[in-house]
Amino acid sequence: MNFCSNCAAPVVQRIPAGDDRPRYVCDSCDTVFYHNPKIIAGCIAEWGDRILLCRRAIEPRSGAWTLPAGFMENGESTPDAAAREAMEEACARVEVGALHCYFSIPRISQVYVIFLARLLDPAVAAGPESLEVGLFDEASIPWDELAFPSIERALERYFEDRRRGQFGTHVEEIHRRAPPRGA
Numbered sequence: 426m427n428f429c430s431n432c433a434a435p436v437v438q439r440i441p442a443g444d445d446r447p448r449y450v451c452d453s454c455d456t457v458f459y460h461n462p463k464i465i466a467g468c469i470a471e472w473g474d475r476i477l478l479c480r481r482a483i484e485p486r487s488g489a490w491t492l493p494a495g496f497m498e499n500g501e502s503t504p505d506a507a508a509r510e511a512m513e514e515a516c517a518r519v520e521v522g523a524l525h526c527y528f529s530i531p532r533i534s535q536v537y538v539i540f541l542a543r544l545l546d547p548a549v550a551a552g553p554e555s556l557e558v559g560l561f562d563e564a565s566i567p568w569d570e571l572a573f574p575s576i577e578r579a580l581e582r583y584f585e586d587r588r589r590g591q592f593g594t595h596v597e598e599i600h601r602r603a604p605p606r607g608a
């Protein structure tokens with residue numbers, strides 16, 4: 426950040442009075458800019474024993490497989506964001522259910538909120554951010570081609586829970602980096 430979005434004066438980075446970490450501060454209009462973690466909402470949408478995955482058409486990790494998920498917009502709930510992402514990325518109508526994974530990723534200041542969901546219609550299709558979409562059973566999950574450690578972890582927890590016959594809510598931290606491209 427270089428300039429104040431309020432008055433267009435240059436901003437500086439320093440610790441404001443009463444705070445404990447550096448912020449972007451505008452000394453011209455006394456505005457402090459707080460940069461906080463971003464929430465990514467998504468779902469594991471089930472159709473029988475299969476779940477919906479999307480192959481990314483956009484960076485980062487273009488070409489890799491992921492759950493339908495994306496940044497929350499202002500003014501929407503997390504379940505609504507998850508349903509919207511399923512529609513945008515896979516033209517999928519879903520009924521969002523229980524919270525399944527709540528992952529903090531401190532390294533990149535992101536929080537993943539992944540719900541269980543019921544696919545209402547198996548007729549899915551790639552949206553503009555997907556190269557292709559599909560329904561996968563456990564044996565056909567492309568484990569080596571998943572986009573992010575958070576997605577891999579969510580799928581691991583999902584299939585563990587499914588084998589147990591009981592779904593829980595998994596609150597975890599993720600510290601691993603995504604593998605390099607082509608790995």
Ligand SMILES: [Zn+2]
Pocket residue numbers: 429430431432433434451452453454455456
């Ligand atoms: Zn300003």
